[in-house]
Amino acid sequence: MVASSQPEWCGLPLASLEPLEGALPVPFRFGGQESRVLILPGEGEAFSPRLAHGVVELVLGQALVVDRLPQQQELKNTFIHDLLRGLVLDEETLLRQARILGMDLGPPRAVILIDASRYLLGPGQDPARVQQRAQLVVGSVVNFFRLPNDTICAYIGEGEVAVLKASDTRNLSLWTEDSDAEAPASSSWANLVALKRAGNALLDRLQADLGTPLGMGIGRYHRGLDGLARSYQDARAALSLGSRLSGENRGHTLDALGVAAFVGLGDEPTKLGLALHLLSPLDHEPELLDTLEALFAENCHPLAAARRLGLHRNTLNYRLDKITSLTGLNPRTFDDAVQIRLALLIRRLHG
Helix, strand or coil: CCCCCCHHHCCCCHHHCCCCCCCEEEEEEECCEEEEEEECCCCCCCCCHHHHHHHHHHHHHHHHHHHHHHHHHHHHHHHHHHHHCCCCCCHHHHHHHHHHCCCCCCCCEEEEEEECHHHHCCCCCCHHHHHHHHHHHHHHHHHHHCCCCCCCEEEEECCEEEEEEECCCHHHHHHCCCCCCCCCCCCCCCCHHHHHHHHHHHHHHHHHHHCCCCEEEECCCCCCCCHHHHHHHHHHHHHHHHHHHHCCCCEECHHHCCHHHHHHCCCHHHHHHHHHHHHHHHCCCHHHHHHHHHHHHCCCCHHHHHHHHCCCHHHHHHHHHHHHHHHCCCCCCHHHHHHHHHHHHHHHHCC
16 A cells, blocks of 8 residues: 555555455556555545546546656657657658657758757756756747747757757748848748747847856758758757857857858768858859959959959949848958858859
């Protein structure tokens, strides 16, 4: 007997008290074993067996659900960890496990990676304390995005919390502005500007809630079920490079790293994607591309480039201003010029 309104009965074998006249047994199963709750009405009390049975089942159900919560949380964290690292290879298995965990992988999603290691992995933090603090971080994310539950957020170890943020236009409407440049809906760079705003606003909220420095990497959206692993790689690379170059307390993305993205990234497809993204505003501006080629061929001397092109100096300046307006990169400055030059070279090398 583990609990009773009669203290002297607690700890006694149930069999030693049975049969208890008038007792209502309510069976349940826990930990692979069968057990039961016995309800004894008091003397002279009105007693509804059906109501008593229903109340006990309700209480037992709540208790067993609470007991399973840590395991459920661990399963979700493990699933997202494996998903982001590309360890879930079977698409059917992936979708089935996601459904079991209540996770909807239908909407386009991108990864926001939060480095909360200072908050989670401080001196003397035992595993239970780490998990408790990780849930506080996840709770702040859920509250900020007003999510129905925490199924798309997980602590994936090493002080990192991953958020699988829905990145379509509808889910980012709060952070979208009319002036945002639009990438094609199928592009991995679609809605990235709004996603950055959402990520930076989340970072501000987390730092206010937790009172500690944090880092953040924001990945692009990639199509397909394996796209989340690629988005995670983007976010992790941006976080790693950005934190070393600019420090914490900022949301980092690949396209905002400048020349460092081309130097620090070892993944050639990502470099190519970044180069194509940076140059995409010039795809239908062949005279601007010719202007850049002439400028670099003349060692960035505007007058020499104008002569090579047969243009008046003012016309060249107009074209350079237009390049800056379209791409956000000014070819007259050293870092931006190097970035454009590297993007042109990478695009040419890949045909």
